[in-house]
Amino acid sequence: MRIALKNGTVVTDKLSVCNLIIDNGKITEITDEVPQTDKEIDCSGKIIVPGLIDMHTHLREPGQEYKETLLSGSEAAVAGGVTTLCCMANANPVTDDSALAAWIVKRGKEIGLADILPYACVTKGMAGKELTEMGILLQSGVCGFSDDGKPIISGEVMRRALEYSKYFGSYIACHEEEPTLSDKGVMHEGAVSANCGLRGIPTEAESVMIARDIELARLTGGRAHICHVSGSRSVELIRRGKADGINITSEVTPNHLTLTDKACADYDTASKVNPPLRAETDRQTLIAALKDGVIDCVASDHAPHHKDDKFMEYDHAAFGMLGLQLLIPLLTAQIHAGAYNWVDFARFTSENPAKILGLTNKGRLNKGFDADITVIDPVTEYIYDEKVNRSKSVNTPFWGKTLKGRAVLTIKNGKTVFEI
């Protein structure tokens, strides 16, 4: 079937109001003409971007299906304009075995909403000691390796992981945390933690590990992708590492671009996330670093938790926030605030993740590329509530809040997978 998305603002290297033609699951034309098609969809006033590629989610299946499943996570993804997502390996059991990795890929295909690319563990059992069968895991469809949720404490293990994954052209996605510095901390260490008596996690818990891993990437020539960067010092280290030509990339979450440690002052456990929401100066640094390319992309770190894991003392509540359906509204807010434009948006959420993941036919609205397309209404306000939310969980500081910017149509391989 030939479909025309008519009169939308198509985002490539520039913005152009024109018609985007899809045929047989591919983008076939971007044109001012009105060619003959089977179906026309009016996209006036809407923004058309390449389907979002979210490099960092937790879908909780297998093991914690009461929080999220591959199905509910996929539904949240496409409702959030995400057509490709990577799921972290810290389910139960952890993804350290090719059979489980292959099952996740297969289950994603059965669901048929978004491509689900599993990460596999760097170390067996995520125990930080022995490397997984990286070659076999890659053959079963994993996108890369990460012990996310846990830092790799041993420098030796990280060194060998970078060396070995390099042989297969893959990379290590690093959860950067020096555990003796984060210790019993539950929020950013700073003025707010000093005032509200919650134990703090210093920014250096992140930056000292980033410094180590940049040095190890230099030593090995391996590729390190720094997950969910949160602090100014971390940004500075990545900037220097990139300037030195070291093979590193990085991501930031929409939550860290938007919120600060002030959100924790009232002990609202929805604000509890690891790495923690940092100070306003850190937030400003992250916004600028994403614009200038020190941070490559935006990833949601979608981390659903059941109310039973959040409705309790702040110290005991689980770390993590929803993210899949917040990528678009929180970045739209940055665009409205003048920090970014829509070309930036497409680069952060699709083009750069596609490059990092090595996805060749995705990431741009190019002729011949896969028709993974998201149509965004950037202006209509809505409330993030149970009618909008597709996740099984509701753990976000934005619950009940009015947002602007939302996917109204998500197309995967030319097929509509979500529409309003």
Add this chain to the structure above:
Amino acid sequence: MKNFLSTKDLTKEEILNIFDLADTFRELNTRGVKKAPALAGKTVINLFFENSTRTRTSFEIAEKRLSADSINFSVAVSSAQKGETLIDTVHNLESMKADIFVIRHECSGAVKFVADNTPVPVINAGDGLNEHPTQSMLDIYTIRRAKNRLEGLNVTIMGDISHSRVARSNIWAMKTMGMNVRLFGPPTVMPNDVTSFGCKICKNIDEALDDADALIILRIQRERQGELLIPSAREYARFFGVMPHHFVKMKKDSLILHPGPINRGVEISSHAADSDKSAILEQVENGVAIRMAILCMVDKGIKA
């Protein structure tokens, strides 16, 4: 007030009202028959999720002197050990028609969390590192009784500021009362962003004692914080404790307070604890009257 959770948003007038009411109870507590009917027929539950002897006893005496039926619920005998959630425990006690909860909990913010989720009035008897507002009220009340004023007095809070809920509650309330609060302690137990408290940070003990009208000496809890932050008791005593030789530098009428229990010879020498500058036992006495006042106010739901 429905709850008494924090000194952060108390006004000067509210604090003075607590003190006025405490004056009458302080007088009652010196009589032969120490009983008032204010809370007769009311059930007050002291919900202690963290060990405490003196605060719990002080509250219990205050409740009994106000004729309340007071019940102690402590973690050692509670369901929390069986995996019941905090709020489920609270809802159970609610169903038994409790009229006031007095809560101590090891987690910062936990008492507010309960207050947000129960219709029963809540008094904070100490939450984690955050606040211990009744202790702050009795500290300031004790200083006022000795000095007859608060505005402009220099107070130094000495010790483990990072982990002290007494320090936090006192900083907020003392600043509201117009007092000059200074902080002193080893750098390992000063919060990273301590300047955000808006208090002077003393560089050494001489600066801490200089011109101080009152000292709040905090208990060193090495059993709780481990030995990393403070290398030894004798090291602490030598550089951070209030010792006899300091007396020559101190103001003649300066007052020494300590929330107890004291570690003699560590943060405070016996000479200091037993001197005529010490108001430590008066604090304990005033604590009962202050808690009676706060119980009454919370029960009546009146503006402090």
